[in-house]
Amino acid sequence: MIDTLKEIEQIFNDAKTNNEFQFLLTVLNYKHISSPEESSNLYEWFDALEFYKGLYHKHTGKEKVRTGLLLYSTFFENSDFYNILGSLCKNTLGFGGSSFLFWKTKKQDRLLGTGEKIRMVTEILSDCNYSNTIDFFGSVHFEQLRNTFFHSAYGFSDGDYILFDSEPLVIEGTSFDRVSMNDFLVPLIDKVILFFEKFKEQFLNSIVQYKTEKQIKGYFPDLKDIIIHGTENGLKGVTIQKTAQLYGEWVDSGIYYNENYKFWFAKNIQFNFPRLEKIEIDESLTRYESKNDIKNSNSEFFNLVDKIVEINIKDQMERIISLLIKFGDAKYQLYDTEANELKKRSLKKLPLPFYQKAIQLNKHLDIKTIIKRTKELEE
Numbered sequence: 001m002i003d004t005l006k007e008i009e010q011i012f013n014d015a016k017t018n019n020e021f022q023f024l025l026t027v028l029n030y031k032h033i034s035s036p037e038e039s040s041n042l043y044e045w046f047d048a049l050e051f052y053k054g055l056y057h058k059h060t061g062k063e064k065v066r067t068g069l070l071l072y073s074t075f076f077e078n079s080d081f082y083n084i085l086g087s088l089c090k091n092t093l094g095f096g097g098s099s100f101l102f103w104k105t106k107k108q109d110r111l112l113g114t115g116e117k118i119r120m121v122t123e124i125l126s127d128c129n130y131s132n133t134i135d136f137f138g139s140v141h142f143e144q145l146r147n148t149f150f151h152s153a154y155g156f157s158d159g160d161y162i163l164f165d166s167e168p169l170v171i172e173g174t175s176f177d178r179v180s181m182n183d184f185l186v187p188l189i190d191k192v193i194l195f196f197e198k199f200k201e202q203f204l205n206s207i208v209q210y211k212t213e214k215q216i217k218g219y220f221p222d223l224k225d226i227i228i229h230g231t232e233n234g235l236k237g238v239t240i241q242k243t244a245q246l247y248g249e250w251v252d253s254g255i256y257y258n259e260n261y262k263f264w265f266a267k268n269i270q271f272n273f274p275r276l277e278k279i280e281i282d283e284s285l286t287r288y289e290s291k292n293d294i295k296n297s298n299s300e301f302f303n304l305v306d307k308i309v310e311i312n313i314k315d316q317m318e319r320i321i322s323l324l325i326k327f328g329d330a331k332y333q334l335y336d337t338e339a340n341e342l343k344k345r346s347l348k349k350l351p352l353p354f355y356q357k358a359i360q361l362n363k364h365l366d367i368k369t370i371i372k373r374t375k376e377l378e379e
Contacts, residue, residue, distance in 0.1 A: 001191055004132040005198045011130060012202045015091035021218025021226050024238055026087040026097035027206040029080065030255050033265040042080040046200050049075060053193055062156050065181045068189035073146040075192050076114040082121050084203070085133075089124040095283040096219075098276075115143045119299035126296045127287065134296065140191050144169050161185055208234035220253075221279070229256070244268040281307060285319050293330040298353065301327070305357060321362050325370060328354030332373060352377050 015023040029040050037043045052071035059067060087097025112120070118137045125134050148154040148163045155162040160178040168175040179185060210230030218226045220240045227239040237256035244251050246268070253268040284304050288294075294301055305324070308316045328351040335347040355374040359367060 001194055004136045005194060007130055007132040008195070008198045008202055011085070011088050011092070011128075011133070012206055014128070015088040016206070019091040019094055019218075020216050021220070021238070022091045022096045023088070023206070024228065024235070025255075026084060026091055027203060028235070028238075028255060028264070029084065030264055030266065033263060035263045039264070040080050041078060042084070042203075045074070045078040045081065049196055049200075056189070056193075062181070065156075065161065065185055065189075068185065069145065069149040072189050072192050073149055075196055076118070076141055076146060079112075079117070081199070082117045086121045086124050089121075089128045089130070090283070090287075092128050093124075093287060095287065096279070098280050113143075114141070114146060116299060119297045120303060121300070122297040123294060123300045124287075127291070136191070136195060140188055140195075142169055145185075156181070210235040277307075277311070278313075281311070281316060285316065285323070288323050289319070294327055302353070302357075309361065317361065318364055321358050321365065324354045324358035324361070325365070325367070328358065328370070332377075335377075348377055 012023075015026065029042070031039045049071055052067055052074065055067040056064060056071055083098065090097050118141055122134055122137065144163055144166045148166045151165075153164040153166055155164065157178075159181055161181055161184075162178045163169070166177075168177045169179060170176075171179075210228055211232060211234070212230045214228040214230060216226050216228065217223055218240070220226075220243060224243060225241040227241065229235065229237040229239065235257075236259075237254055239252050239254040241252050242250040243253040251268055253266075255264060255266050255269070257264050281304065288301060288304070301323075305320055308320045331347070331350040331354065335344060335351065338344040338347055352374065355370050355377070359371060359374060
């Protein structure tokens with residue numbers, strides 16, 4: 001866990017070092033004119049988990065575990081947490097962040113679940129080599145615990161937590177329909193608390209660390225001079241110089257904090273969602289075009305496919321089809337060169353989602369080879 005906590009610090013430091021202006025936009029998380037509490041659920045998340053943490057440390061036995069599972073489940077639910085974590089990774093890779101990193105598409109009639117959001121952020125964590133954070137989610141997050149607790153499908157007996165109406169927990173390849181409160185659940189909850197405390201500390205410190213004014217350069221979207229307004233109370237705004245024309249003269253843009261009314265507001269900035277969406281999709285395409293293969297999770301990539309299909313812009317469609325074939329070919333190569341027949345069978349289905357989607361969407365490439373391979377793999 002020590003390495004994971006150090007890595008959380010590294011995530012914030014890398015984002016700031018590689019792309020300070022976009023890092024600031026990520027932690028400001030500006031969506032519209034409002035107080036911080038009205039524009040993001042992150043601050044209530046901070047307060048609620050601190051409250052639950054106090055109850056958790058106060059109680060023992062079943063009361064401790066009940067409160068701990070409330071904390072555990074709430075920790076994994078927060079949407080802005082995943083947006084900021086993913087955006088910090090994008091900053092590290094040289095891209096802008098997003099307040100809507102994992103928005104749902106029209107294909108879905110519900111919000112993304114916690115497991116889906118974790119799977120979507122995993123690939124960009126992998127791109128930055130943040131393996132300890134990936135391992136944290138993989139070893140600590142169990143959807144079955146959250147579901148049974150929030151749906152009152154659990155019980156206690158002989159010091160164990162019992163799962164009802166649920167798939168079993170799978171731990172190191174073994175299935176369990178009951179786990180020890182003291183030996184399993186309490187250490188699990190303690191790890192979540194440590195992760196939460198470190199993330200909260202780093203996030204809040206990212207704002208309060210700016211004590212003086214500072215000038216940097218940043219892309220908005222062209223390279224501009226940026227003034228960071230640091231005060232004794234921390235960051236109170238950023239000015240992007242000469243970004244907008246007013247009556248033929250260049251004027252500054254910015255995001256600022258109003259001390260009297262306690263809210264953030266933007267000046268000379270228009271947030272046009274279709275334009276933001278295009279920029280973010282183009283950056284995501286560029287990131288995937290730089291990769292030889294998808295390492296950990298296909299979830300973010302196929303969410304990107306859905307977004308592009310929904311918008312249906314010719315250039316983006318052509319790029320995503322090429323990527324579908326590229327990643328399908330990479331997985332087909334693994335299958336084709338595998339000598340172990342048992343392992344080969346397990347690899348056979350991996351290229352299919354990519355090839356099948358490419359065949360469905362393609363209108364400009366000769367994909368006779370892909371169609372032939374797909375038929376062979378489907379047999």
